[in-house]
Amino acid sequence: MQPNKETVLEVSELTKKVDRMILVDHLNFSLEKGDICGFLGENGAGKTTTLRMMTHLIFPTSGDVLIHGHSIRTDTRAALSQVGSIIENPTFYLSMTALQNLRLSARLSDQHVPESRMMEVLQMVNLENAKNQKVKTFSLGMKQRLGFANALLCNPSLIILDEPTNGLDPIGLTELKDMVQGLSAQGITFLISSHMLREIQDICNRVEIIHKGQQIESGYVTDLLNQYKVSNMEDVYFACMGRRLA
Numbered sequence: 001m002q003p004n005k006e007t008v009l010e011v012s013e014l015t016k017k018v019d020r021m022i023l024v025d026h027l028n029f030s031l032e033k034g035d036i037c038g039f040l041g042e043n044g045a046g047k048t049t050t051l052r053m054m055t056h057l058i059f060p061t062s063g064d065v066l067i068h069g070h071s072i073r074t075d076t077r078a079a080l081s082q083v084g085s086i087i088e089n090p091t092f093y094l095s096m097t098a099l100q101n102l103r104l105s106a107r108l109s110d111q112h113v114p115e116s117r118m119m120e121v122l123q124m125v126n127l128e129n130a131k132n133q134k135v136k137t138f139s140l141g142m143k144q145r146l147g148f149a150n151a152l153l154c155n156p157s158l159i160i161l162d163e164p165t166n167g168l169d170p171i172g173l174t175e176l177k178d179m180v181q182g183l184s185a186q187g188i189t190f191l192i193s194s195h196m197l198r199e200i201q202d203i204c205n206r207v208e209i210i211h212k213g214q215q216i217e218s219g220y221v222t223d224l225l226n227q228y229k230v231s232n233m234e235d236v237y238f239a240c241m242g243r244r245l246a
């Protein structure tokens with residue numbers, strides 16, 4: 001950890017069991033302000049389950065998630081007030097416009113969101129000219145950007161994205177990268193689950209890799225590339241998966 005960095009997210013001994021199955025097994029990691037962390041693992045590794053616990057969609061069996069020191073278990077409202085997320089696909093009312101959807105989200109949130117903030121987030125994702133367009137006319141990339149605007153609405157300091165690269169074309173991927181890195185430069189922290197290792201290497205400064213609910217690797221992308229003496233995250237991923245399976 002670098003000195004004077006502010007810890008935004010602390011995951012400690014986070015565990016989820018359903019019946020006798022352990023879906024997430026004593027996960028520990030922390031993220032600092034401005035980090036962009038790729039959350040990697042094979043299908044069924046436990047990524048979405050972890051993100052759902054972080055956003056209070058499901059309860060941890062044990063362990064905790066602290067967001068700016070607020071426990072998701074005991075200080076849920078304060079913890080969630082710092083988080084914007086897109087878990088699974090962003091869902092919008094297709095027959096409503098982009099702006100109408102944001103107004104509805106604002107009303108459903110327990111924070112006061114002025115109209116000026118809605119315009120600001122639409123501008124940030126480059127949708128200001130489409131604000132009065134019905135969402136059913138949007139491309140997947142535009143829907144993804146609207147999801148982003150929605151996640152930004154309440155000024156979060158942590159944004160959690162579950163597989164945001166799914167289905168995006170190269171232009172959509174570049175837009176996503178630019179948005180994430182631009183917001184990280186302004187101090188927003190990201191946790192992004194994905195299977196797209198090249199894109200993660202491009203976008204993120206650090207990664208957490210899990211396998212069967214357990215952390216198997218963790219660290220800064222540049223440190224891991226040096227440590228494994230490879231030039232890309234795919235090789236890091238397969239080396240640590242191979243080590244695990246050996």
Ligand SMILES: Nc1ncnc2c1ncn2[C@@H]1O[C@H](COP(=O)(O)OP(=O)(O)OP(=O)(O)O)[C@@H](O)[C@H]1O
Nearest residue numbers: 018021023041042043044045046047048049050195
């Ligand atoms: N409510 C539940 N009850 C039982 N098993 C569950 C439940 N939710 C998830 N699982 C199982 O837990 C495991 C982890 O699922 P999860 O969706 O977290 O994985 P993932 O890493 O996000 O996978 P993917 O990359 O395919 O989205 C999977 O085997 C899944 O079938």
